[in-house]
Each structure stands twice: as C-alpha cells, then as structure tokens.
Amino acid sequence: MSAKFPGSELEPALTAVSSPAPDGSAGLDLYIETVSVHRVFAGDVPRSTTRVLAAGQRPLSATAFTGRATSTAWHTIPSWDLIATKDRLPLLSCPDAVADIISAAVRGVRP
Structure with a gap:
C-alpha cells in the first residue's frame, strides 16, 4: 500500500x-x-x-x-472508518470522535 x-x-x-x-x-x-x-x-x-x-x-x-491479502472483508462485513488528514493518532487527540465511531459500529449504524 x-x-x-x-x-x-x-x-x-x-x-x-x-x-x-x-x-x-x-x-x-x-x-x-x-x-x-x-x-x-x-x-x-x-x-x-x-x-x-x-x-x-x-x-x-x-x-x-x-x-x-487473500480477500477483502469490507466487501461483505460492515465497516467504519475515521480518516485523519493531519493527525495520525486520533485515538489520543480526538478520543470522542473515535468513541463515537466505535459506538456506531457496535450499534451497526453510521455515525
């Protein structure tokens, strides 16, 4: 990649x-x-x-x-992402945004 x-x-x-x-x-x-x-x-x-x-x-x-990779899981398994354009470690600098995405994934909805 x-x-x-x-x-x-x-x-x-x-x-x-x-x-x-x-x-x-x-x-x-x-x-x-x-x-x-x-x-x-x-x-x-x-x-x-x-x-x-x-x-x-x-x-x-x-x-x-x-x-x-032997397969692309995101084609068949729901997935979420957080794209950080300048920050490379959002779980420390933007923990609320990361937690929101994790919560959305647990509920199976888009944030």
Missing part, C-alpha cells in the same frame, strides 16, 4: 530488528524510530505522550508490507 500511495513518512522511519517468524524461520520486526514517533505518528499530542508511545510500541512484522 505504501508504494501505491506515495508520501507516507512511516516506512522511512522504521527500524528493523531480527526476530523469529511464527513458523520459526528468520523474520524481521519493525519499530518506529523513537525520534520519529511524534512527527510521523502523533504530531498533535504532547511530546511527553509520544515518548511513552515510542517506549511501549509493539513491533510490526515486516511481512505486513510484503504479504498479500
């Missing part, structure tokens, strides 16, 4: 760390560089918050960028 939609700042901010894959083969875990978390992930929350986020982040398998 990142190659299809250029301009993302996430991929260049990732650090790869060797880690075993679920099948035991060699794999890579990806982390957002600590110094980049605020800029690429959560620019509108305090830096003190992004430092905590950086320290506690869970890794992302590198296969997330290379694996292929």
